[in-house]
Amino acid sequence: MDELEQWRIQLQQWSRQGAEWFHQMPETQLYAAIAVVFVTTFFLLSIRLFKRTKSNTIVLTGLSGSGKTTLFYQLQDGSSHLGTVTSMDPNEGTFVLHSEIAKKGKIKPVHVVDVPGHSRLRPKLDEFLPQAAGIVFVVDALEFLPNCRAASEYLYDILTKSSVVKKKIPVLILCNKTDKVTAHTKEFIRKQLEKEIEKFRASRSAISAADVVNEFTLGVPGEAFAFSQCHNKVTVADASGLTGEISQLEEFIREYVKP
Ligand SMILES: Nc1nc2c(ncn2[C@@H]2O[C@H](COP(=O)(O)OP(=O)(O)OP(=O)(O)O)[C@@H](O)[C@H]2O)c(=O)[nH]1
Numbered sequence: 001m002d003e004l005e006q007w008r009i010q011l012q013q014w015s016r017q018g019a020e021w022f023h024q025m026p027e028t029q030l031y032a033a034i035a036v037v038f039v040t041t042f043f044l045l046s047i048r049l050f051k052r053t054k055s056n057t058i059v060l061t062g063l064s065g066s067g068k069t070t071l072f073y074q075l076q077d078g079s080s081h082l083g084t085v086t087s088m089d090p091n092e093g094t095f096v097l098h099s100e101i102a103k104k105g106k107i108k109p110v111h112v113v114d115v116p117g118h119s120r121l122r123p124k125l126d127e128f129l130p131q132a133a134g135i136v137f138v139v140d141a142l143e144f145l146p147n148c149r150a151a152s153e154y155l156y157d158i159l160t161k162s163s164v165v166k167k168k169i170p171v172l173i174l175c176n177k178t179d180k181v182t183a184h185t186k187e188f189i190r191k192q193l194e195k196e197i198e199k200f201r202a203s204r205s206a207i208s209a210a211d212v213v214n215e216f217t218l219g220v221p222g223e224a225f226a227f228s229q230c231h232n233k234v235t236v237a238d239a240s241g242l243t244g245e246i247s248q249l250e251e252f253i254r255e256y257v258k259p
């Protein structure tokens with residue numbers, strides 16, 4: 001009982017000393033201390049929030065038949081699932097890339113979405129783009145010329161979407177089917193896409209004065225369009241979904257979804 005009483009007195013003393021010290025402290029110092037505590041808490045909280053919202057979604061898009069579903073399966077299980085049919089629904093999966101399965105340690109899984117290229121299913125793309133860490137625009141390098149115009153229009157639409165421009169989502173133009181010798185090179189495809197987008201830009205900016213469809217315009221006025229002028233980082237790479245040559249695609253994914 002005595003010991004308890006002693007403790008009580010000691011505690012009272014301490015609290016009195018604390019209060020005195022508090023009163024003696026100059027006001028400015030007190031405010032500064034409070035401000036430091038607040039700023040630090042805010043800083044730590046925002047770091048945590050930022051870390052948590054980092055996306056691991058990669059969106060595969062492009063015209064129908066370009067090979068998105070084939071690439072999806074190559075990423076997931078290292079097989080092309082020989083001959084897929086036109087997709088009717090988005091294909092989604094969260095997995096560790098097949099080529100990384102043998103790696104030791106904890107690897108962050110990637111959420112891959114394959115959005116069908118059929119024009120009626122394209123609005124589905126808007127559901128996935130805002131959460132994307134990267135967009136892969138798949139182009140058929142074999143049947144490129146007949147599809148060049150349609151592919152450019154689709155790419156133009158993506159590159160002018162506000163959800164894509166504001167967040168500066170990186171875009172990879174992936175020239176697929178390079179296992180065939182008649183496939184066009186990625187440099188050729190890039191140049192043709194740029195030329196075609198240049199035509200769209202000219203015709204659309206004439207329309208959009210009256211009817212604003214796209215929220216953002218592409219390129220620099222008075223200069224020929226080049227992907228290097230985009231707000232987003234746009235790069236070009238090769239792949240073959242059929243034979244599993246997808247290393248450049250995997251590099252792109254791991255640049256934006258860190259393992
Ligand atoms: N030679 C060759 N053919 C490929 C390659 N990748 C896909 N294909 C073929 O191209 C066709 C279309 O492939 P898909 O993966 O179904 O195309 P998709 O982009 O998913 O098409 P949608 O679902 O309609 O949007 C299939 O017959 C594939 O076998 C490739 O790298 N090389």
Ligand SMILES: [Mg+2]
Pocket residue numbers: 068069070084085086087114116
């Ligand atoms: Mg498909």
